[in-house]
Amino acid sequence: MDSKKYCYEYPRPSVTTDCVIFGFDGVDLNILLIERGIEPYKGKWAFPGGFVQMDESAEEGAKRELSEETGIKDVFIEQLYTFSDVNRDPRGRVISIAFFALVKTSDYQLLAGDDAIKAQWFKIKDIPALAFDHDLILRIAQNRIKGKIRYQPIGFELLDKKFTMPQLQLLYESILDVKFDRRNFSNKMMKTGLLTQLNEKMENVPHRAPRYLMFDKKKYNELQSSGFNFEI
Structure with missing residues (x-):
């Protein structure tokens, strides 16, 4: 069979994932962020995430990036929203599928790696300026978690x-x-x-x-x- 029979010439946007991990430390609600080690936004804080590989699903890619950049594994994540604004990423046309989770901070030891210089918990009130459109992602994730905790235990x-x-x-x-x-x-x-x-x-x-x-x-x-x- 001709492998090119089903090829198409439409543009192919890149797909990334972002993980919004809420952590409760017994007193405060925290957010897990990584300090980016590469451009764009090198040195800025962002959510763990990265490009989805050709042989994995979005959820698999999100869990892989979360593990590589923060050391966190075996956490249940739930899909949040798809962010597709045309100019959201200076590298080109990039669509991000965001996931979120709610965890106990004491259950995980952070270990930065891959493209991340540092991985750190931040109290919600102390969130620094975020890279890309991650401030928007955070607002939507906060609204989702607030609604979810009111109607599910x-x-x-x-x-x-x-x-x-x-x-x-x-x-x-x-x-x-x-x-x-x-x-x-x-x-x-x-x-x-x-x-x-x-x-x-x-x-x-x-x-x-x-x-x-x-x-x-x-x-x-x-x-x-x-x-x-x-x-x-």
């Missing part, structure tokens, strides 16, 4: 297996950038029926020790199959 994955209500509230306040009334937040969370209160309290605290809780993932999966909606 993804935040529990960022806490230890046993946690307290104040710790849970701090997590939600950090991600949503709001302040909740302590009692109202506690009541809403307990009314979901997804939290199991343990007969164990936090030790060595200067105030009234809160009880530990656990998220009942099995119960959530059962309720979800019957039409249950998690909403905060």
Whole structure:
């Protein structure tokens, strides 16, 4: 068969991936950035990412670049959005497929490599100027994660297996950038029926020790199959 039979002469834009990795450190929401070691934008901060190779999917390319540039592996990433503005990259016509994830910063040790000089967590309030259109990507990713955590219990994955209500509230306040009334937040969370209160309290605290809780993932999966909606 003639291999050229199905060739075409249309322009071929390059395809890249970008990974927006949100990390919770127990107090603040952080963003993982790399310092670029090559032009364009050498020395500027950006999201981990790079060009998709011919023998891999966009998700495979995103995970490969994330590993090569930051040392982070085995993380579940979800597709965010496709960015295709004509002038978004000075190198030419480049379309980027962005992915995002929410992780515990303590679960990963950063190790910069490949095109990255440095990999570093930044608090949301301390994000430096970003390369390319990554400020736009960040805004869209933040809106997505805020919406997602209100309607899916993804935040529990960022806490230890046993946690307290104040710790849970701090997590939600950090991600949503709001302040909740302590009692109202506690009541809403307990009314979901997804939290199991343990007969164990936090030790060595200067105030009234809160009880530990656990998220009942099995119960959530059962309720979800019957039409249950998690909403905060």
